[in-house]
Amino acid sequence: MTRSSASRPPAAPALPALLVLLALTASAGCSTATEPAPRASAVRNTAPAPSASASGTPTDAAWVQLMTPMNEKAVALLALAADRATEPRVRAFATRLRGDQEAELGRLRPLLARMGLPRTDVHAGHAMPGMVTESDLTAAKAAKGAAFDRLFLTRIRDHLRHSAQVSRSEITAGARADAQRLAAALVTAREAALTELEALPGATRALG
Numbered sequence: 479m480t481r482s483s484a485s486r487p488p489a490a491p492a493l494p495a496l497l498v499l500l501a502l503t504a505s506a507g508c509s510t511a512t513e514p515a516p517r518a519s520a521v522r523n524t525a526p527a528p529s530a531s532a533s534g535t536p537t538d539a540a541w542v543q544l545m546t547p548m549n550e551k552a553v554a555l556l557a558l559a560a561d562r563a564t565e566p567r568v569r570a571f572a573t574r575l576r577g578d579q580e581a582e583l584g585r586l587r588p589l590l591a592r593m594g595l596p597r598t599d600v601h602a603g604h605a606m607p608g609m610v611t612e613s614d615l616t617a618a619k620a621a622k623g624a625a626f627d628r629l630f631l632t633r634i635r636d637h638l639r640h641s642a643q644v645s646r647s648e649i650t651a652g653a654r655a656d657a658q659r660l661a662a663a664l665v666t667a668r669e670a671a672l673t674e675l676e677a678l679p680g681a682t683r684a685l686g
Contacts, residue, residue, distance in 0.1 A: 534593055534652070534653055534654035534657060535652065535653045535654070537647075537648065537651045537652050537653070538593070538648070538652045538653060538654045538657045539593060539595055541644060541645070541647075541648040541652060541657060541661065542586060542589050542590055542593065542595065542657060543590070543595060543600050544606065544644060545582075545586055545641060545644070545645070545664070546583065546586045546587065546597075546599075547599040547602075547609070548606070548608060548609055548610075548637060548640075548641050549579045549580075549582055549583050549586065549641075550583065550599075551609055551610035551611070551614075551615075551637075552579055552610050552634065552637045553576055553579050553580055553583070554610065554615055555610045555614065555615060555618060555630065555633060555634060555637075556572045556573075556575055556576035556579065556634070557572075557576060558615070558618050558619065558630070559572035559618075559626075559630045559634070560572040560573040560576055562622075562626055563626065563627050563630060564623050564624055564626065564627050565627060565678065565679045565680060567678055567679055568627055568630070568631070568678055568679065568680070571674060571675065571678055572630070572634075575634070575671055578667055578671070582660075582663075582664060582667070585660055586660070589656060589657060589660065592656070593654075607636070607640045608636045608637045608638075608639060608640025608641055608644075609637070609640075610633055610634075610637055614629075614633050617629060618630065618633075624680065627680050627684065628680065628683070628684040631675065631678065631680065631681055631684040631685060632684055632685065634675065635672065635675055635676075635685055638668045638671050638672050638675070639668075639672065641664065641668060642664070642665050642668040642669065642672075645661040645662075645664045645665045645668070646661075646665055648661040649661050649662055649665070
C-alpha cells in the first residue's frame, strides 16, 4: 500500500532523487528503519522524467539539500581541528579547508533560496554517508593529541570522498546549470583537498 501524499513530510519528493544519486556512486541511501531505501532500478522505472522548472529537478534539489548540511557539519569539525590538532600542518590544512567550505556555503545557501528550498536540514536523522554527525563532534571534543588527529583525518576524508561522489552524480544527472557548475567546482576542490590530506603527517597511519 502506498502512502498518501498528505502523510509525507514536505521534503519527501527529493528523497528518490537522492537515492538515485547515491546509487550511481555505489553509496548507501538515505534510509530509516521504517522506510527501506528502494532499489535504484525501481526508482528509475517509477519516477517521472525530469522536467526543467524554476526549482530544478528533484535531483538538483536533493543534491543541494544534502551538500548544504554536509558542509555545515564539516565546518564544525574543521573549526575544532584548526584549534586542537596536534600537528601544525594538520591545523593549517583544517584552517584552509574550513575557509573553502564556508565559501561553498556562500554559494549553496543562495542556490537553496533561488530554488525555493528550506534552509533546514531535511536529512536530519538519516544515515548519510560522509556526513559528520553530532556523535562525531562529541567524540572529537573528547579526544586529545594523536587520537584527535586520527579521528579528524578519518571523518574529513569520508566527507570529502562522499561529497565528491554525490557531486559527480549531480553533474551527470542534474538539470540546473548553476547547480552543475557548483557541483563541478566542489569536485575539483575535493580532489585537491584529498591529495593534500593524504600527504599530511599521520595520514597514512590514520587512513590505512
